[in-house]
Amino acid sequence: MTCLTKSAVLVLEDGTVFNGVAIGAEGYSVGEVVFNTAMTGYQEILSDPSYAQQIVTLTYPHIGNVGTTSEDDESAKVFASGLVIRDLPLLASSWRSQKTLQQYLLDSQVVAIAEIDTRKLTRLLRDKGAQRGCIAAGETVDIEKAKKMIEGFPGLKGMDLAKAVTTDKPYEWTENVWDLQLGYTQGECLPKHVVAYDFGIKRNILRLLVNRGCRVTVVPATTKAEAVLAMNPDGVFLSNGPGDPEPCTYAIEAIKAILTTKIPVFGICLGHQLLALASGAQTEKMKFGHHGANHPVQHKATGRVLISSQNHGFAVNAASLPANVEATYHSLFDGSLQGIKRTDCPAMSFQGHPEASPGPHDVEGIFDEFIDMMKQASTH
Numbered sequence: 001m002t003c004l005t006k007s008a009v010l011v012l013e014d015g016t017v018f019n020g021v022a023i024g025a026e027g028y029s030v031g032e033v034v035f036n037t038a039m040t041g042y043q044e045i046l047s048d049p050s051y052a053q054q055i056v057t058l059t060y061p062h063i064g065n066v067g068t069t070s071e072d073d074e075s076a077k078v079f080a081s082g083l084v085i086r087d088l089p090l091l092a093s094s095w096r097s098q099k100t101l102q103q104y105l106l107d108s109q110v111v112a113i114a115e116i117d118t119r120k121l122t123r124l125l126r127d128k129g130a131q132r133g134c135i136a137a138g139e140t141v142d143i144e145k146a147k148k149m150i151e152g153f154p155g156l157k158g159m160d161l162a163k164a165v166t167t168d169k170p171y172e173w174t175e176n177v178w179d180l181q182l183g184y185t186q187g188e189c190l191p192k193h194v195v196a197y198d199f200g201i202k203r204n205i206l207r208l209l210v211n212r213g214c215r216v217t218v219v220p221a222t223t224k225a226e227a228v229l230a231m232n233p234d235g236v237f238l239s240n241g242p243g244d245p246e247p248c249t250y251a252i253e254a255i256k257a258i259l260t261t262k263i264p265v266f267g268i269c270l271g272h273q274l275l276a277l278a279s280g281a282q283t284e285k286m287k288f289g290h291h292g293a294n295h296p297v298q299h300k301a302t303g304r305v306l307i308s309s310q311n312h313g314f315a316v317n318a319a320s321l322p323a324n325v326e327a328t329y330h331s332l333f334d335g336s337l338q339g340i341k342r343t344d345c346p347a348m349s350f351q352g353h354p355e356a357s358p359g360p361h362d363v364e365g366i367f368d369e370f371i372d373m374m375k376q377a378s379t380h
């Protein structure tokens with residue numbers, strides 16, 4: 001049974017203060033406040049490294065009702081700077097649950113607030129755009145201190161966070177996707193070798209590559225192109241990750257060099273933005289971004305509509321695409337660019353999250369396209 005007694009406040013840069021109760025660690029935490037419309041997957045969202053330095057508001061009102069399990073973590077820890085919800089249910093119920101959301105937040109030392117009007121907050125973020133904010137939680141909370149912390153937070157524009165969250169050493173990944181009977185198994189006889197740049201990689205991406213016959217070597221964000229090529233990869237993967245893609249010049253340079261070799265390249269989210277920058281396009285900060293599991297995107301070549309998982313605050317400017325880059329998908333919510341393909345070399349990327357976790361699996365077939373690109377490249 002949950003006992004909520006400590007107070008908490010959420011303070012925004014525009015001066016708005018929301019009063020609620022603390023459901024996680026005590027203390028102060030600052031970040032960019034965004035809203036996510038997914039109905040499920042709170043644990044995967046919290047542990048997605050792309051949420052570093054962001055405070056996530058979940059618009060679905062009941063969060064925590066299925067507890068948490070270590071099997072569902074998308075990385076080794078919680079990366080979100082804080083969590084904002086309407087209601088924490090009194091009981092968590094699922095046969096897979098190992099601990100309650102509250103215990104998970106406490107163990108991860110994450111500051112979180114419940115019992116605030118998340119509809120009002122979401123409308124404010126929609127109208128004004130993502131806001132810098134601070135959650136303060138404890139017996140007594142100092143709103144002036146929270147405001148000072150907000151003033152000291154520069155915001156995500158211009159911030160390179162890929163370097164901050166990446167692995168410090170290369171490692172091999174062979175774990176396959178989760179199975180109801182077997183749990184996680186190991187991939188065997190994996191014919192393709194993919195080198196994956198870790199800009200903040202989610203585990204389900206690695207598992208979906210293994211599931212399609214790839215042995216994956218994950219490398220730090222700053223790994224030089226020569227070091228990647230020396231590993232003799234069949235394909236190079238560019239991961240998702242937090243922060244602004246523009247200052248990641250080391251990655252943009254490495255991608256440019258890899259593209260000249262004609263080794264197949266596939267990017268997701270930050271990886272998509274970096275492929276675009278390496279191809280000469282431009283990125284920009286969005287007003288409040290896309291964060292949810294219900295975003296329709298249209299595949300331009302077939303007209304098919306797919307429902308996708310999304311989590312990005314920056315986007316590639318479609319008007320900036322050079323002649324050798326084709327737009328492949330666009331958002332049916334706001335028309336923004338959702339995918340690209342190079343016409344002069346085997347490279348493509350997707351802005352949303354085909355690996356889901358959480359979210360629908362409609363776009364998963366894009367992983368098969370990457371496998372096909374590698375098969376074709378090996379026959380040349």
Ligand SMILES: NC(=O)CC[C@H](N)C(=O)O
Pocket residue numbers: 050239240241242243244245268269270271311312313314315
């Ligand atoms: N999920 C991601 O890779 C996010 C990419 C980038 N940090 C953005 O906010 O747009």
